[in-house]
Amino acid sequence: MEKNKSPKYLGAMLAGPISRSDKTAALHRAFRDGIGMMENFEGGIARDRSELISAQENFAFISGGQADWLDLLRPLAKGLGGFERRQSAGEDAIGPVTRWFRTNSFYRKPTIIEKLQTNGRELANALPDVKNGVAFLLGPHSFGSLVENKHYGDRHSLMDAYMEVVAANMPAVMDKGYKCILFLEPSVGYGMSTGAFTKIEGYEKLYPGVCGKGMKIGSHFPLADGAKALPLVEGTPLDFVGIDGIHSDFGKISTSKDVLIGLVDGARAGIESGAHIEKEAARFIANAKFSGGYYIGPNDRLFDVPFGIAIEKIRALSQYGEKIK
């Protein structure tokens, strides 16, 4: 593949859920401790979302933050059929608390005990009303790595079943105004259970009927070297792929697709300057082989930086878009 000669900036976008503000966290704790109302907590989530949406000026797709999901599996574990409900109370019924890779945050690990079943509306119901929205879902590889599978015979059938459920949910998600789905594959970057995979399967279930028209589908690989991760999805019908610009060797990137370049560090408190973003984007364009179309964004979810810092990082991305325009 020739190195790109005519780059086309497609806009900025987030690369995963973001954190909650200190105020909303306090409202959440107050609700848990029985000294605050659920409505107040929900109000905090709504205020955070509103601030987040305002910050995404010039963005290709807008995220509502999905901060109410807590983890990317929870709405699925609560809504879809096929997951075990533990003999326990509250959130504990979903599954044991399990570390989210190498972070100080955790998720509840659900167990699949029967065939996954959907009514086609679970995802739409769990997403906020956002115009020109982007929704973040676990990619099939990470989904397969993060759930406890006691039903499907192998990882391939589990990934297929998951993507069938996602595909069945797409019409309702599109009806809600979503224009992009970004599948996140953190388990690749974290080197977890990569096994003998040479290709991540299941994306074809979204094309051409479900998402082929009017919906962009991407797969993002936080904390992975894109040069090693992108071959896993090269043969798929995805519209674009996301790379971690901090952990990738740009000179070895080779893809026929548009690329989301993760240039803002989701694990660092310092705010990237406009000059830094511009320099790194230029370095990518000069060194990587790709279709020419590119988005910019964070390298990972902005869940591991406090809300205020996340907003500042988003504004830095927005300013890059303004300059390019």
Place this chain on the structure above:
Amino acid sequence: MREKAFITQEIGSIQRPIWRQKLDAQPNPEWIAQAMDWGKRLGVDEAYELANGNKTGLLQKRAIERGAEDKERIIEIASIYVIRMLESAGLDRVFNGEQPRTEMYDFLAKNTSGIETAGVLNSFDANYFRKGIVNGKVMVKEDGIAFFESEYNFVSKHTKKIVKPCLTGPYTMADWSYIEHYRKASELRGAGPSQALKDGRRDAIMAFANDVLNPIVKRLSSAGAKVIQIDEPAAATKEAESEVFTQSINASFEGIPSGVEKAVHLCYSNYSSLFPALADCKANSYLVEFTNHASPTNFKPDQVSPETFKILELFGEYSMDVDIGVGVIDIHSDLIETPQVICDRLLYAAKLVGDPTRVQVNPDCGLRTRRWVVAYEKLRNMVLGSEMARKEVGD
């Protein structure tokens, strides 16, 4: 060091009672009743200081009348409540449930120069933690060292049991901070972003070990602590750092006499990834989470994460002559483990370890997320299950 088989202990935190949390609140009859109930149940002599018939108790004072000394005394009494709770449950080793501290990361960060608070992040469910930015060289403050010493002395004064102080470890402190100072230092030496991150992490971890943990550990040892536990929930989160993790534990315990048990608590991680580097670690005991994924009422080895129990085999494979604290209590569930299931887990672990006197007993992690009534029942059953296991092995 090995007093008997299946020595029982808590990991660290116990939920702070609401009357301990809300030091600035007006008198609340419900909270006072709660304090009195537990005071009576646990035989806490100091309970009358919280509330009494003359209505002069610390919790009976109006918020405006409650001074700094009063609040400090409430915190001390909360510590005594926890000591009595752990004694009453029958534990061999006790501490104060971290009642005087805020949270495991936050408290040590506040007592370390070079760190500023960045904001809060979600841990899980409605639990959050404050994350700090390391903007300068980290160094424990003298006040911080003095606090940990005085905390140890206070607990020692109020119990005849073995006192086991716990401290958040260097790897976890660095991993849960934004290590800007150390990354920038590496960048200034010419490293690219990826290398600067690696170098920065290594330098920050070792700085926390040498300049934060070690001075505290030395002071605790001088004060007479016979067991000191370093908590490392973040251990094993980066496979490539298992060597620096091991070095940081060794550096934290540097200069501590051999008669002091150097304990490390690990939880919610892929422990296998710590090997083979962990074989060079000089800790004497590892208190590990084992029950998170298990059923509270039935024990079958195949219902427990095999990955988790694999660490027991690994200690053997690497000929590590260490004690293993087996987590037999799920700290995320209100369901109470039965003594029988605890006994079964311990016997299973003892079989894998090959020597029951090398098996200690503990919950998976601190019990701060559980109400007292649940925590107490769980700990009580943990002691009963351990007694059953002891009988089984004839100890």
